[in-house]
Amino acid sequence: xxxxxxxxxxxxxxxxxxxxxxxxxxxxxxxxxxxxxxxxxxxxxxxxxxxxxxxxxxxxxxxxxxxxxxxxxxxxxxxxxxxxxxxxxxxxxxxxxxxxxxxx
Amino acid sequence: xxxxxxxxxxxxxxxxxxxxxxxxxxxxxxxxxxxxxxxxxxxxxxxxxxxxxxxxxxxxxxxxxxxxxxxxxxxxxxxxxxxxxxxxxxxxxxxxxxxxxxxxxxxxxxxxxxxxxxxxxxxxxxxxxxxxxxxxxxxxxxxxxxxxxxxxxxxxxxxxxxxxxxxxxxxxxxxxxxxxxxxxxxxxxxxxxxxxxxxxxxxxxxxxxxxxxxxxxxxxxxxxxxxxxxxxxxxxx
Numbered sequence: 001x002x003x004x005x006x007x008x009x010x011x012x013x014x015x016x017x018x019x020x021x022x023x024x025x026x027x028x029x030x031x032x033x034x035x036x037x038x039x040x041x042x043x044x045x046x047x048x049x050x051x052x053x054x055x056x057x058x059x060x061x062x063x064x065x066x067x068x069x070x071x072x073x074x075x076x077x078x079x080x081x082x083x084x085x086x087x088x089x090x091x092x093x094x095x096x097x098x099x100x101x102x103x104x
Numbered sequence: 105x106x107x108x109x110x111x112x113x114x115x116x117x118x119x120x121x122x123x124x125x126x127x128x129x130x131x132x133x134x135x136x137x138x139x140x141x142x143x144x145x146x147x148x149x150x151x152x153x154x155x156x157x158x159x160x161x162x163x164x165x166x167x168x169x170x171x172x173x174x175x176x177x178x179x180x181x182x183x184x185x186x187x188x189x190x191x192x193x194x195x196x197x198x199x200x201x202x203x204x205x206x207x208x209x210x211x212x213x214x215x216x217x218x219x220x221x222x223x224x225x226x227x228x229x230x231x232x233x234x235x236x237x238x239x240x241x242x243x244x245x246x247x248x249x250x251x252x253x254x255x256x257x258x259x260x261x262x263x264x265x266x267x268x269x270x271x272x273x274x275x276x277x278x279x280x281x282x283x284x285x286x287x288x289x290x291x292x293x294x295x296x297x298x299x300x301x302x303x304x305x306x307x308x309x310x311x312x313x314x315x316x317x318x319x320x321x322x323x324x325x326x327x328x329x330x331x332x333x334x335x336x337x338x339x340x341x
């Protein structure tokens with residue numbers, strides 16, 4: 001068991017070392033010399049649009065909830081088909097966000 | 105509202121309900137540190153439309169309502185749907201346009217428009233009467249000076265200050281929805297005639313609910329970016 005574990009560990013270490021070596025080999029000589037050091041404040045501080053985009057994908061999960069006690073159809077076409085059979089009109093509830101999410 | 109039995113059971117009994125998201129709702133999260141995070145939605149708004157099986161909008165309620173007013177209006181809309189079905193098919197569009205025109209004019213004069221009522225006709229052929237199916241009739245507006253809202257259930261007395269403020273805000277929203285916003289919707293429908301919800305969605309959200317769905321920042325762009333000090337620098341990049 002110990003021998004197998006040691007081989008797995010060595011295999012991982014070798015593959016990591018190999019990947020780093022590859023990465024280092026890919027970088028052309030003199031690439032470091034092209035990096036600008038005198039950048040403006042605007043470049044360092046992220047523009048608002050980028051901040052907003054990143055915040056949106058920052059891992060916030062809107063918790064799922066039951067969309068009330070109403071028996072909702074899956075989509076407008078399904079509601080229309082049911083309406084044609086039952087004679088009841090369609091009630092279409094439109095909103096921003098999703099009714100089955102906590103923050104809507 | 106949809107978690108409350110009276111509303112949920114009314115909707116399921118008299119309609120074929122479906123919900124649809126028109127776009128993502130803006131969410132604001134403020135991390136105050138120390139584990140305190142405030143999460144709120146911004147600028148959300150709703151539209152309740154009643155449509156035929158063919159997918160045409162008969163009428164729509166803009167925004168959020170108190171429970172009593174919502175149920176009252178939904179009842180009117182389901183009776184209206186039934187009344188429309190009673191009209192000859194060839195005359196339905198014309199009737200609908202004319203109805204919305206009259207309702208818009210009544211609201212302009214700050215008066216109650218026409219309402220719908222269910223009536224049962226009992227034909228006494230024998231000692232026991234025979235009931236015909238319910239018919240819906242159009243009731244002419246009563247000569248009142250102001251449009252009347254259905255009486256709300258009184259707010260419970262043992263409520264927190266915040267709930268009182270929310271209740272009052274909801275009542276005020278309902279009043280606005282039933283006056284200015286409903287008039288605008290009647291005008292749009294009087295002009296459009298029989299139209300699908302897709303065609304009405306953008307004009308109603310933009311002009312009635314003041315939430316332009318085509319604006320990625322929903323009208324908040326000026327507030328967010330106008331005072332940003334590096335606008336020119338970013339633009340030049």
